[in-house]
Amino acid sequence: MSEQELNPVFEGVSPTAGSAKPDAILTADKVTRRFGGLTAVNVDHLEIQRGVITGLIGPNGAGKTTFFNLMTGFDTPNEGTWNFDGIDVGKLPAHVVARKGMVRTFQLTKALSRLSVIDNMKLGAMQQTGESFFKAFVKGLWSAEEKAIEQRADELLERFKLSHMREEFAGTLSGGQRKLLEMARALMTDPKLIMLDEPMAGVNPALTQSLLGHVKSLRDEGRTVVFVEHDMDVVRDISDWVVVMAEGSVIAEGSHASIGANQAVIDAYLGTSHDQALDFNEEDGEDA
Amino acid sequence: MDWAGILSESARQFVGIQAMYFAIAAIGLNIHFGFTGLLNFGHAGFLAVGAYGLGVTVFWLEWPWWVGIIVGLLASIVFALILGIPTLRLRADYLAIVTIAAAEIVRISVRTTALADVTGGSNGLNGFNRDFTALNPYNDSFLGFRPDQLWPLTVGWIIVLLSVGVTYLLMRSPWGRVLKAVREDEDAARALGKNAYSIKMQSLILGGIFGALAGMIWVLAQGSIQPSPQDFGAPKTFFIWVAMILGGTGRLWGPVIGSMIFSALLQFTDLTLRGAVSAGYIPEWLMDGVQVGQMRFILMGLGLMLLMVFRPQGIFGDRREMALDV
Numbered sequence: 001m002s003e004q005e006l007n008p009v010f011e012g013v014s015p016t017a018g019s020a021k022p023d024a025i026l027t028a029d030k031v032t033r034r035f036g037g038l039t040a041v042n043v044d045h046l047e048i049q050r051g052v053i054t055g056l057i058g059p060n061g062a063g064k065t066t067f068f069n070l071m072t073g074f075d076t077p078n079e080g081t082w083n084f085d086g087i088d089v090g091k092l093p094a095h096v097v098a099r100k101g102m103v104r105t106f107q108l109t110k111a112l113s114r115l116s117v118i119d120n121m122k123l124g125a126m127q128q129t130g131e132s133f134f135k136a137f138v139k140g141l142w143s144a145e146e147k148a149i150e151q152r153a154d155e156l157l158e159r160f161k162l163s164h165m166r167e168e169f170a171g172t173l174s175g176g177q178r179k180l181l182e183m184a185r186a187l188m189t190d191p192k193l194i195m196l197d198e199p200m201a202g203v204n205p206a207l208t209q210s211l212l213g214h215v216k217s218l219r220d221e222g223r224t225v226v227f228v229e230h231d232m233d234v235v236r237d238i239s240d241w242v243v244v245m246a247e248g249s250v251i252a253e254g255s256h257a258s259i260g261a262n263q264a265v266i267d268a269y270l271g272t273s274h275d276q277a278l279d280f281n282e283e284d285g286e287d288a
Numbered sequence: 289m290d291w292a293g294i295l296s297e298s299a300r301q302f303v304g305i306q307a308m309y310f311a312i313a314a315i316g317l318n319i320h321f322g323f324t325g326l327l328n329f330g331h332a333g334f335l336a337v338g339a340y341g342l343g344v345t346v347f348w349l350e351w352p353w354w355v356g357i358i359v360g361l362l363a364s365i366v367f368a369l370i371l372g373i374p375t376l377r378l379r380a381d382y383l384a385i386v387t388i389a390a391a392e393i394v395r396i397s398v399r400t401t402a403l404a405d406v407t408g409g410s411n412g413l414n415g416f417n418r419d420f421t422a423l424n425p426y427n428d429s430f431l432g433f434r435p436d437q438l439w440p441l442t443v444g445w446i447i448v449l450l451s452v453g454v455t456y457l458l459m460r461s462p463w464g465r466v467l468k469a470v471r472e473d474e475d476a477a478r479a480l481g482k483n484a485y486s487i488k489m490q491s492l493i494l495g496g497i498f499g500a501l502a503g504m505i506w507v508l509a510q511g512s513i514q515p516s517p518q519d520f521g522a523p524k525t526f527f528i529w530v531a532m533i534l535g536g537t538g539r540l541w542g543p544v545i546g547s548m549i550f551s552a553l554l555q556f557t558d559l560t561l562r563g564a565v566s567a568g569y570i571p572e573w574l575m576d577g578v579q580v581g582q583m584r585f586i587l588m589g590l591g592l593m594l595l596m597v598f599r600p601q602g603i604f605g606d607r608r609e610m611a612l613d614v
Binding site: 072099186 | 460479
């Protein structure tokens with residue numbers, strides 16, 4: 001895979017942790033989440049640029065998924081504020097955050113097994129009239145809307161090559177197909193920002209290429225994508241900007257080229273100071 | 289042994305009082321568990337709240353029976369809110385614990401002597417159904433049911449059909465889809481902008497209303513309310529569960545057919561065993577007439593185990609669903 005050019009919107013953006021972006025869709029400030037004595041997330045400042053693909057990487061336990069959970073309302077921070085598209089979403093429950101346009105997928109895919117694929121898709125449409133208890137009784141009130149939703153769902157199924165599974169239970173899909181379904185279902189919500197938690201995990205290489213294509217097409221539609229990924233080839237291939245987390249904090253940001261050369265990132269992944277001689281005489285010697 | 293008598297008597301139980309009110313109660317439980325995945329182990333509590341709402345209104349407040357019906361329904365809504373507000377934000381098992389305890393709290397509270405003036409204490413209530421029976425249009429027996437049984441049966445089976453109708457209308461709608469999505473994975477539903485807490489509460493209330501309706505039509509047919517464990521305790525809850533599972537959870541007609549078969553089978557095993565004991569087919573040292581009552585439940589339990597092994601989806605269920613890794 002060839003090294004990509006830096007996306008022009010990042011011209012002049014300093015490749016340092018917490019740097020300001022020309023047009024941030026998500027801005028987080030001093031977000032801290034502690035589990036007992038462990039500080040899982042401690043993000044001082046982070047801005048996510050609108051309309052591009054941002055890759056979030058970091059070693060296991062870096063707090064990437066916890067950060068996702070916090071941003072999308074699935075977890076509550078000990079402190080901190082964040083702002084999505086001009087709205088303070090810090091105190092909002094998960095379903096309200098989703099309605100504002102920040103929609104996530106899960107690391108462990110959540111296909112709704114005993115619902116058909118098409119029902120999974122139709123569920124994704126936001127603010128349906130027929131979802132209100134009393135209106136649900138009168139089909140006339142929501143049948144037209146339902147038809148429109150179904151058409152949109154079918155278009156997306158077509159695009160994600162799942163049309164042939166339309167009537168099957170989602171539980172019968174393969175792991176990769178579930179990833180596709182989850183992404184397609186998230187698109188039914190028409191999100192401004194879509195947060196993908198390890199979209200390629202457990203997907204076979206052939207399907208990875210098509211998933212990558214889908215993620216890129218999201219950007220081309222003008223959506224913002226943030227994704228967590230461990231596969232560096234994938235990160236290099238599709239992300240316009242990379243954010244590196246380690247031990248709960250953002251330690252570096254930048255293009256892949258600058259990240260690859262960043263000493264803090266290398267330290268986070270490989271451990272620090274392997275090439276220095278151990279000095280037993282010094283009292284505050286470094287831990288491995 | 290009188291096989292013709294046993295078979296006709298059992299067959300009548302397909303449409304008897306028990307099948308009727310079990311069907312209504314199981315429709316409610318099916319909305320809770322079958323469609324929403326709520327573990328309600330205190331459904332008898334909803335029956336009790338409905339029955340006592342009606343009984344107390346008529347007996348203590350001396351208001352008309354139809355006001356009692358409204359009070360019973362409102363009480364079931366309040367009961368659902370009390371159960372749901374603290375537990376529905378938590379994991380599913382918490383609701384199970386709270387419902388099983390709350391149902392017992394209701395049953396034990398109404399039988400305390402301190403409340404004897406209101407609820408009749410441990411004697412229960414009776415006489416509250418006079419105005420209801422006065423409306424009885426039937427004069428003759430039919431299919432072996434007395435006129436005073438035919439009237440609540442007619443009303444009850446109409447309620448069953450209406451309940452199935454309500455369930456049908458709701459489950460084909462986007463509302464029903466959200467319900468099922470919450471059953472499958474609550475977090476996935478929330479990530480798609482669905483208010484899981486609110487929809488679970490709506491489900492708990494709706495199913496609870498069906499439970500209360502079942503309790504009310506049952507005590508109207510019976511003419512008395514007894515705060516005994518058999519009537520409003522955990523055994524009642526689990527019989528309703530059995531009826532629902534027998535028919536197939538998450539299926540429109542499952543709870544109705546399940547309740548009919550459950551009631552008929554219970555009657556059939558009872559009469560067969562009793563007949564066999566009195567005819568001497570079952571020797572006295574093995575089982576006597578008194579033990580038949582327990583034995584039929586042992587047989588029902590065995591039958592349920594076999595059902596779970598060979599047809600876990602129930603009569604109406606879809607085998608494919610059970611094969612899925614949920």
